[in-house]
Amino acid sequence: xxxxxxxxxxxxxxxxxxxxxxxxxxxxxxxxxxxxxxxxxxxxxxxxxxxxxxxxxxxxxxxxxxxxxxxxxxxxxxxxxxxxxxxxxxxxxxxxxxxxxxxxxxxxxxxxxxxxxxxxxxxxxxxxxxxxxxxxxxxxxxxxxxxxxxxxxxxxxxxxxxxxxxxxxxxxxxxxxxxxxxxxxxxxxxxxxxxxxxxxxxxxxxxxxxxxxxxxxxxxxxxxxxxxxxxxxxxxxxxxxxxxxxxxxxxxxxxxxxxxxxxxxxxxxxxxxxxxxxxxxxxxxxxxxxxxxxxxxxxxxxxxxxxxxxxxxxxxxxxxxxxxxxxxxxxxxxxxxxxxxxxxxxxxxxxxxxxxxxxxxxxxxxxxxxxxxxxxxxxxxxxxxxxxxxxxxxxxxxxxxxxxxxxxxxxxx
Numbered sequence: 458x459x460x461x462x463x464x465x466x467x468x469x470x471x472x473x474x475x476x477x478x479x480x481x482x483x484x485x486x487x488x489x490x491x492x493x494x495x496x497x498x499x500x501x502x503x504x505x506x507x508x509x510x511x512x513x514x515x516x517x518x519x520x521x522x523x524x525x526x527x528x529x530x531x532x533x534x535x536x537x538x539x540x541x542x543x544x545x546x547x548x549x550x551x552x553x554x555x556x557x558x559x560x561x562x563x564x565x566x567x568x569x570x571x572x573x574x575x576x577x578x579x580x581x582x583x584x585x586x587x588x589x590x591x592x593x594x595x596x597x598x599x600x601x602x603x604x605x606x607x608x609x610x611x612x613x614x615x616x617x618x619x620x621x622x623x624x625x626x627x628x629x630x631x632x633x634x635x636x637x638x639x640x641x642x643x644x645x646x647x648x649x650x651x652x653x654x655x656x657x658x659x660x661x662x663x664x665x666x667x668x669x670x671x672x673x674x675x676x677x678x679x680x681x682x683x684x685x686x687x688x689x690x691x692x693x694x695x696x697x698x699x700x701x702x703x704x705x706x707x708x709x710x711x712x713x714x715x716x717x718x719x720x721x722x723x724x725x726x727x728x729x730x731x732x733x734x735x736x737x738x739x740x741x742x743x744x745x746x747x748x749x750x751x752x753x754x755x756x757x758x759x760x761x762x763x764x765x766x767x768x769x770x771x772x773x774x775x776x777x778x779x780x781x782x783x784x785x786x787x788x789x790x791x792x793x794x795x796x797x798x799x800x801x802x803x804x805x806x807x808x809x810x811x812x813x814x815x816x817x818x819x820x821x822x823x824x825x826x827x828x829x830x831x832x833x834x835x836x837x838x839x840x841x842x843x844x845x846x847x848x849x850x851x852x853x854x855x856x857x858x859x860x861x862x863x864x865x866x867x868x869x870x
Contacts, residue, residue, distance in 0.1 A: 466784055470791035477760075481796070484760045488800025488844060489807060491753040495746050496808035496832055496840045501815070502742045504830030506735055510703065513728055515667035516607050516675070518575070518697030519706040521727075522561075522713070523720045524553040552580055554692025555719060561696065570700050570709055573605030576693035578683040582647040584627070584676055586635045593631065593676045595645060597683020606699040609664065609677075615639050616662035620679045625658035628672030632663050639663060645676060647686045654686050753844065754851040757796055761789055761855035782861070789856035790849055797848020801841035808832060 474481045555561065558576055565574045578597035583590050600620040604610050610618045614629055616639035625645070627637065637643055637660055646655045658678060666672055684690050700706055706723035714721045725732045812830055821827050 465780075466787040466791050469788045470795060473788070474792055474795065477763075480760050480763065484756055484796055485800045485803065487756045488753050488796060488848070489803035491749045491756075492801050492804025492840060492844045493807035493811065494749050495844075496805055496837065497811045498742060498745060499836060499840070500808070500812055500830045500832045502738060504828050506738065508828035509731070509735070512667045513731060514607075514703065514724060515612070516671055517724055517727070518606050519700045519703055519724050520698040520710050520713070521722050522555060522565075522696040522698070522717070523694065523722075524555050525718060525720050552687055552689055552694055554689055554694060555696060558693045558696060561717075565696065565698060568709075570702070570705055572699045572701055573602060575599060575602035575606040575697045576680065577603070577695050577697055578680060578687055578689055578692060579694050580647065580683075580687040582645055582676070582686065584631065584635060585644040585646055586637055586641070589635050591631060591634055592674060593645070594671075594674045595647065595683055595686065596675065596677045597680045597687075598677060599680050603677075603697070606697045612664045612666055613662045614665045616660070618664075619661045620677070622679060622682065623656075623658055624661045624679070626662045626664055626677040627660055628675040629663045629665050630669055630672040631674060631676070632660065634673065645678065645686060647688075654688070656682060656686055658682075750843070750847055753800075754847050757793055757848050757851035758854060760796075761792060761852050762858070785859050786856045789852050789859050793848040793850075793852025793856075794845060795848075797845040797851075798841075800848070801844040804844070805832070805837050805841060808837075 555576075562574050562576060565571055575598060580595050582593050582595045584593045598620070600609070600618065604618075609626070613626075616626075618626060620626065625643075627643075632638065635643060639660055639662060642657055642659050644655055644657050646653060648654070656678075658676075664672070664675070664677075666675060678686070680693075684692060687694075700709065703724070707725045710721045710723035710726070713719075809832060812832055815830060816826065819827055
């Protein structure tokens with residue numbers, strides 16, 4: 458009857474923790490430090506990767522669909538011991554339109570993974586203003602469609618994003634190189650087999666695409682203007698797709714490649730080195746989290762093992778008074794859970810403080826915030842739950858040892 462109360466294990470566990478106050482404080486601080494490191498590093502890496510992907514995709518579609526490359530059919534292989542006298546040289550690529558792209562756009566837009574589809578005509582050219590000239594990447598787009606793909610309007614740093622006939626949006630660095638401001642005019646010039654084509658356009662907006670090299674060579678004009686400048690009437694050199702989830706781009710690109718005779722490339726394929734680096738970073742972070750969790754588990758286990766040795770006499774007395782092996786086992790499991798929960802709470806508070814310090818005081822060379830990081834409630838709950846479970850698991854071995862003590866021998870300890 459003495460131990461029928463549901464709170465017996467909790468009361469004894471808390472008493473043992475209070476009596477070993479210094480050990481308890483130290484292990485809770487250790488758990489808190491481990492939880493803080495896990496939560497902070499996870500938030501930091503997620504923020505860094507999210508910022509890197511956002512910058513990479515700032516002016517890039519998730520999937521690009523282009524006309525297949527021009528190829529030269531090689532000569533038939535020699536037979537009967539004959540020698541091959543000629544070799545096949547790759548053909549120089551030229552601007553080509555995606556065949557039947559007008560019918561393809563609504564078909565792609567009906568895919569459940571797709572948010573937007575934007576036809577584009579792109580090619581090289583020159584931007585001229587007075588005696589200044591710069592090589593450019595000319596892009597002809599439908600502004601509303603292109604905005605759904607890359608969020609162009611949100612990247613405007615000056616002026617009003619508008620693309621009527623005779624108007625253009627240019628990169629910020631290109632405008633500086635040419636001495637151009639919003640409202641000024643510049644000449645866009647292209648050349649090909651048919652000769653040189655020029656068109657004077659008025660700058661309506663300056664954009665920051667997140668990469669200086671892009672800003673230094675980007676000129677965006679209406680789709681029809683680019684078709685005329687690049688001698689591709691009614692054509693589109695590529696279709697850009699943006700998806701609900703950027704990480705399904707490669708899977709969808711492979712599926713589309715099996716359905717359509719076009720060159721289809723996901724952003725993962727065009728940024729293979731970046732994706733490899735992100736994967737390596739994620740693996741490294743997971744290893745660090747695993748090592749920290751292992752240290753936390755060993756710390757809790759070592760403290761509870763010492764507690765079993767120190768409290769051997771008390772355990773023997775409890776067993777002699779009628780406490781069962783299961784109750785003694787649960788006493789130490791409760792200790793592990795209490796240490797894990799308190800350490801998790803303190804660790805999450807410390808992680809929030811570290812994130813606040815990073816957000817408010819860490820700046821780049823330009824004086825601006827490097828990137829934003831946050832600790833979502835779901836992530837915080839996950840970290841706290843893992844730490845608490847680890848606390849209970851760490852207590853299993855000491856708890857079994859305590860439950861296995863012989864009462865008579867324990868009292869004489």
